[in-house]
Amino acid sequence: AYIAVLPGDGIGPEVTEAAVRVLAAAAEVYGLDLECERFPFGGAALERCGAPFPEETRKAVLEADAVLLGAIGGPQWDDAPRALRPETGLLELRKALRAFANLRPARVLPGLEGHSPLRPEVARGVDVLIVRELTGGIYFGRPRGLGETEAWNTMRYTRPEVERVARVAFEAARRRRGHLTSVDKANVLEVGELWRRTVSELAQAYPGVRVEHQYVDAMAMLLVQQPTRFDVILTGNLFGDILSDLASVLPGSLGVLPSASLGEGPSLFEPVHGSAPDLAGRGIANPTGAILSAAMLLTYALDRAEAGRAVEEAVAQALAQNPTPDLGGTASTEAFTRQVLEALY
Amino acid sequence: AYIAVLPGDGIGPEVTEAAVRVLAAAAEVYGLDLECERFPFGGAALERCGAPFPEETRKAVLEADAVLLGAIGGPQWDDAPRALRPETGLLELRKALRAFANLRPARVLPGLEGHSPLRPEVARGVDVLIVRELTGGIYFGRPRGLGETEAWNTMRYTRPEVERVARVAFEAARRRRGHLTSVDKANVLEVGELWRRTVSELAQAYPGVRVEHQYVDAMAMLLVQQPTRFDVILTGNLFGDILSDLASVLPGSLGVLPSASLGEGPSLFEPVHGSAPDLAGRGIANPTGAILSAAMLLTYALDRAEAGRAVEEAVAQALAQNPTPDLGGTASTEAFTRQVLEALY
Numbered sequence: 001a002y003i004a005v006l007p008g009d010g011i012g013p014e015v016t017e018a019a020v021r022v023l024a025a026a027a028e029v030y031g032l033d034l035e036c037e038r039f040p041f042g043g044a045a046l047e048r049c050g051a052p053f054p055e056e057t058r059k060a061v062l063e064a065d066a067v068l069l070g071a072i073g074g075p076q077w078d079d080a081p082r083a084l085r086p087e088t089g090l091l092e093l094r095k096a097l098r099a100f101a102n103l104r105p106a107r108v109l110p111g112l113e114g115h116s117p118l119r120p121e122v123a124r125g126v127d128v129l130i131v132r133e134l135t136g137g138i139y140f141g142r143p144r145g146l147g148e149t150e151a152w153n154t155m156r157y158t159r160p161e162v163e164r165v166a167r168v169a170f171e172a173a174r175r176r177r178g179h180l181t182s183v184d185k186a187n188v189l190e191v192g193e194l195w196r197r198t199v200s201e202l203a204q205a206y207p208g209v210r211v212e213h214q215y216v217d218a219m220a221m222l223l224v225q226q227p228t229r230f231d232v233i234l235t236g237n238l239f240g241d242i243l244s245d246l247a248s249v250l251p252g253s254l255g256v257l258p259s260a261s262l263g264e265g266p267s268l269f270e271p272v273h274g275s276a277p278d279l280a281g282r283g284i285a286n287p288t289g290a291i292l293s294a295a296m297l298l299t300y301a302l303d304r305a306e307a308g309r310a311v312e313e314a315v316a317q318a319l320a321q322n323p324t325p326d327l328g329g330t331a332s333t334e335a336f337t338r339q340v341l342e343a344l345y
Numbered sequence: 346a347y348i349a350v351l352p353g354d355g356i357g358p359e360v361t362e363a364a365v366r367v368l369a370a371a372a373e374v375y376g377l378d379l380e381c382e383r384f385p386f387g388g389a390a391l392e393r394c395g396a397p398f399p400e401e402t403r404k405a406v407l408e409a410d411a412v413l414l415g416a417i418g419g420p421q422w423d424d425a426p427r428a429l430r431p432e433t434g435l436l437e438l439r440k441a442l443r444a445f446a447n448l449r450p451a452r453v454l455p456g457l458e459g460h461s462p463l464r465p466e467v468a469r470g471v472d473v474l475i476v477r478e479l480t481g482g483i484y485f486g487r488p489r490g491l492g493e494t495e496a497w498n499t500m501r502y503t504r505p506e507v508e509r510v511a512r513v514a515f516e517a518a519r520r521r522r523g524h525l526t527s528v529d530k531a532n533v534l535e536v537g538e539l540w541r542r543t544v545s546e547l548a549q550a551y552p553g554v555r556v557e558h559q560y561v562d563a564m565a566m567l568l569v570q571q572p573t574r575f576d577v578i579l580t581g582n583l584f585g586d587i588l589s590d591l592a593s594v595l596p597g598s599l600g601v602l603p604s605a606s607l608g609e610g611p612s613l614f615e616p617v618h619g620s621a622p623d624l625a626g627r628g629i630a631n632p633t634g635a636i637l638s639a640a641m642l643l644t645y646a647l648d649r650a651e652a653g654r655a656v657e658e659a660v661a662q663a664l665a666q667n668p669t670p671d672l673g674g675t676a677s678t679e680a681f682t683r684q685v686l687e688a689l690y
């Protein structure tokens with residue numbers, strides 16, 4: 001299989017390097033034929049090619065079996081015009097891959113409750129999967145524009161767009177604890193009404209899944225008050241951006257969280273954390289999120305769930321052994337990665 | 346002064362009743378001439394007049410010196426067409442009052458850290474004021490619509506709309522701890538770009554206020570991870586809906602939180618909590634949010650800060666004495682209200 005690797009900016013190159021080494025090891029152990037090739041993306045691509053998602057990279061990702069991304073962005077590009085920002089490249093990449101379903105698991109692992117900002121009795125046992133629509137909604141809706149004294153964006157969803165991402169969420173719920181919470185703002189937005197109706201109709205096809213609807217404001221509260229109440233959480237692009245970041249603080253470290261974006265093209269795997277410019281180049285970035293994204297790649301893109309699980313277990317061992325400083329350990333990125341590799345072999 | 350009281354639905358009538366009694370007592374003690382009159386609103390008005398914001402009520406609120414609202418909504422209206430929903434009445438009311446700045450203070454009071462879902466060391470000392478734009482953005486933007494297979498809404502802001510609510514936030518920051526955090530999604534939305542630019546320009550006029558910008562997803566995380574980092578938080582209508590609800594869980598009980606909506610017309614005061622249909626009629630609703638909203642009314646609408654503070658102190662005493670069951674006490678709504686009244690006289 002052919003993996004396009006987009007290291008990106010900040011700590012992106014360091015953590016993807018670690019993930020690629022783990023992927024290579026897993027390939028060796030599980031007899032997989034893997035080829036990883038790196039391509040410029042994000043701010044790094046802006047510097048080298050003048051565009052955040054250059055043609056060369058676009059061609060490569062569309063031919064790949066899966067895409068592994070590090071992280072993008074940095075303060076130096078914050079004031080650039082929209083077309084010359086790393087984030088724009090990310091949005092174009094998601095669109096090009098037609099990766100409409102973003103899956104973000106967030107678990108509070110037993111024994112790690114102490115890292116959560118929530119009280120241990122609230123955090124204990126949290127295990128949610130956010131399914132965020134990723135190629136529609138207000139992120140891509142037109143008309144959009146910025147004038148001298150006014151700006152406008154359009155939130156728009158079609159029934160098929162809602163349905164296909166909802167299907168992913170229902171399937172996931174069926175394989176998990178059978179509970180789906182769909183989030184919208186149907187009491188104010190027409191888009192929310194369409195969302196709610198579409199999900200309710202699809203629910204007929206999944207009698208084994210218990211469906212609940214929540215308004216986004218109430219959901220933000222409940223995720224903090226009673227996070228263990230939830231299993232799979234389905235929502236649109238903008239609300240998903242906010243809620244998946246919110247859910248990701250529950251385990252206490254962004255650094256450990258992976259994500260997968262699935263759709264009609266090659267799937268995209270990336271850690272949840274950002275490019276963390278302040279940590280870049282210091283050799284102490286936590287590569288866990290990137291390595292667990294590689295594990296999701298093995299499971300979802302290459303259909304090698306066994307290899308994916310082995311990587312997850314190796315990571316759990318390494319975390320128990322000596323984590324990176326963000327989790328109170330002393331391991332460097334390099335040392336931590338070696339621990340994972342040793343556990344894997 | 347003439348106060349239009351809109352009890353609304355669920356526990357709305359019970360908590361506004363308590364607040365009106367406290368207002369009357371404060372008027373007596375501080376020599377204020379107050380007249381309170383009740384008008385149908387929300388679901389109650391739908392039942393009585395066929396519209397959530399009837400003409401009679403519209404006339405009254407526009408003539409009033411201030412409006413005190415309970416809560417609205419309930420499951421029986423969830424599937425009604427948009428025009429026949431309690432929420433639509435609320436949006437029309439805000440618009441009619443031109444109440445463009447919604448102020449929601451959220452404090453973790455000393456000694457009450459134990460009620461917060463956050464660890465006490467994270468919750469201790471939280472004291473934020475969310476300033477939410479309330480009459481623009483995607484709540485009111487056009488075009489909007491719902492077809493058979495598609496729905497759309499428009500997020501739109503003009504520079505003057507951003508400026509006037511930002512001014513309220515800068516003024517509040519100046520009188521508080523001099524720190525303003527403006528929240529947008531400028532890395533994706535043009536509306537966010539306009540928001541950020543407008544706030545940055547206005548910042549020149551407030552050299553004593555330290556201004557910081559955050560993306561809404563990052564802000565949702567930071568509010569949970571490091572809530573004490575923030576003082577005044579300024580944002581648009583939709584993000585404000587989400588973030589103010591999120592902030593409101595930090596103290597551990599929605600029931601204690603008031604809000605004020607200020608603008609060009611009479612100001613609107615309402616507790617943050619909803620209509621809680623499951624609690625309605627049981628005599629145990631916590632009236633603290635409504636009573637503290639009445640305190641904000643005294644301070645902001647009637648310019649009687651002294652009376653407002655006295656009510657706040659009376660509430661603090663009553664909370665220390667015996668709160669309602671949601672806060673672990675045994676007081677009924679009636680008993681709690683009497684405690685406040687006794688502390689006030």
Ligand SMILES: CC(C)[C@H](C(=O)O)[C@@H](O)C(=O)O
Pocket residue numbers: 087090091241532533562
């Ligand atoms: C960087 C940004 C464009 C992106 C988003 O808003 O989708 C990020 O926040 C994310 O969630 O992956």
Ligand SMILES: CC(C)[C@H](C(=O)O)[C@@H](O)C(=O)O
Pocket residue numbers: 187188217432435436586
């Ligand atoms: C009831 C609803 C229309 C309202 C809103 O979204 O503004 C509520 O959530 C609020 O925050 O006051």
